Amino acid sequence: MNSTQAWVNYLSKVELPVLANTLRRINELADSTSSTVHQLADVILNDAQLTSQVLRLSNTVFYNQTRTQVGTVSRAITLIGFDAVKSMAISSLIVDTLLARSDRSHLLQCLARALHAAVQARCLLPKRNEQALEEVFIGALLMNIGELAFWSCDTEQADELELLLQGGEPAVAAQKKVLKTTFVEITRGLVDAWSLGPFIKDVVSAGQPNSKASSLVRHSVEMARLSEKGWRGAEMDRVLDALAGEVGESTATVRDQVRINAGEASKIANSLGIPQVAALLPDGREATKPQTSAAPPTDPALELQILRELSHSLTNKPDINEVCQLVINGIQKAVGMRRVALLMADRSGNKLIPRKVAGPGTDSWREAFVVARDGTGELGVLLPQKVCGIYQPARQAGTPGSDPWLCQVPALTGPLLANGRLVGMFYADNADINAVPDATQLISFSHFVQHAQLCITLLSSH
Known part of the structure; x- marks a missing residue:
């Protein structure tokens, strides 16, 4: 030619x-x-x-x-x-x-x-x-x-x-x-x-x-x-x-x-x-891209302090926003996860959408981090089962949405249930730091999610 x-x-x-x-x-x-x-x-x-x-x-x-x-x-x-x-x-x-x-x-x-x-x-x-x-x-x-x-x-x-x-x-x-x-x-x-x-x-x-x-x-x-x-x-x-x-x-x-x-x-x-x-x-x-190259450290002392605050808040009439903010702070600062999101059901009840997000690079989550309640769609693989767990990306996972790390890196996920029905979830990852959360982090994460679950259970019983 x-x-x-x-x-x-x-x-x-x-x-x-x-x-x-x-x-x-x-x-x-x-x-x-x-x-x-x-x-x-x-x-x-x-x-x-x-x-x-x-x-x-x-x-x-x-x-x-x-x-x-x-x-x-x-x-x-x-x-x-x-x-x-x-x-x-x-x-x-x-x-x-x-x-x-x-x-x-x-x-x-x-x-x-x-x-x-x-x-x-x-x-x-x-x-x-x-x-x-x-x-x-x-x-x-x-x-x-x-x-x-x-x-x-x-x-x-x-x-x-x-x-x-x-x-x-x-x-x-x-x-x-x-x-x-x-x-x-x-x-x-x-x-x-x-x-x-x-x-x-x-x-x-x-x-x-x-x-x-x-x-x-x-x-x-x-x-x-x-x-x-x-x-x-x-x-x-x-x-x-x-x-x-x-x-x-x-x-x-x-x-x-x-x-x-x-x-x-x-x-x-x-x-x-x-x-x-x-x-x-x-x-x-x-x-x-987050500016640091290492995952944040865990902090057992801070974990205990925040768990005490959560227990105290649940003895009174709990405020769901206050409880969930404490949980997010605990997952980020005590469990050692850079990015955290709380997703709750939208008005249709068919999707989980961000209610609270924290950490670098999470601005796009407010409009793009949407998980179908039936587990379908690009982000459906992140949907937690009935207990907290560690999400491991598939080797050939695609890159959905506007975030380059969702579905691409190991993450912690935990369900929020009301009368046995999934109404929300917590998600946490470390973005480009491809560190797999360990068993200790999963246990600590589960403790925080359980307190949020207790709050929802108390509120749904009133």
């Missing part, structure tokens, strides 16, 4: 025909009639993984600021909007399709950059109508689709280009040497071949952009690339000045905002189930 068109044809017809066709179908849907809502829902529902991803994203604050629980694709379209769901579907398709094909470091880095730029563009855009928000998000995500598609393929040219880049060859020169074209040219060809729309065509075109939104996308992509080397420097200052002019804010305000947006990009990456990409985002590792 020695021309742009040859690469476009190869990627479209040989390597990625399903992705190309699905993206084309989604992009050709207009949101002018209710029938297209059903058409979009049908495209998504045809793929179980895509359906799961869209529903997961629909329940993140990034898309769903009302925090109204979304359980169906049609409900997501109604509540959050056609364009937002279309945007989720495209981003999920790109991520799932490409990562299923390759785990090359260049692909992961390129995906991290694309997702970071997409979140930045969406968060920085001054005009906040839904269509414009999703247009800039997808524009930034797909601005380097040629590079993304190339690195997902197991070809001799990919191996050869990788070696040249590792040897320090300038990127564009290396691309021309190996591909006889550039990623930019391949991207422009794919935008046409896959019918990705006039806005993205403007974003990737050679001349000056036709709109401020297109210019914002270009600068967001450039800023995402530069941020991989830090937030300071002459080039970064120049891009931030340009962004400030486009959004009508001071450079200092934009500088602060893009740091916040980078953290938002990490949350989206985790919501998509790609912690390996989240770790490559600026500040992403710090946002999702």
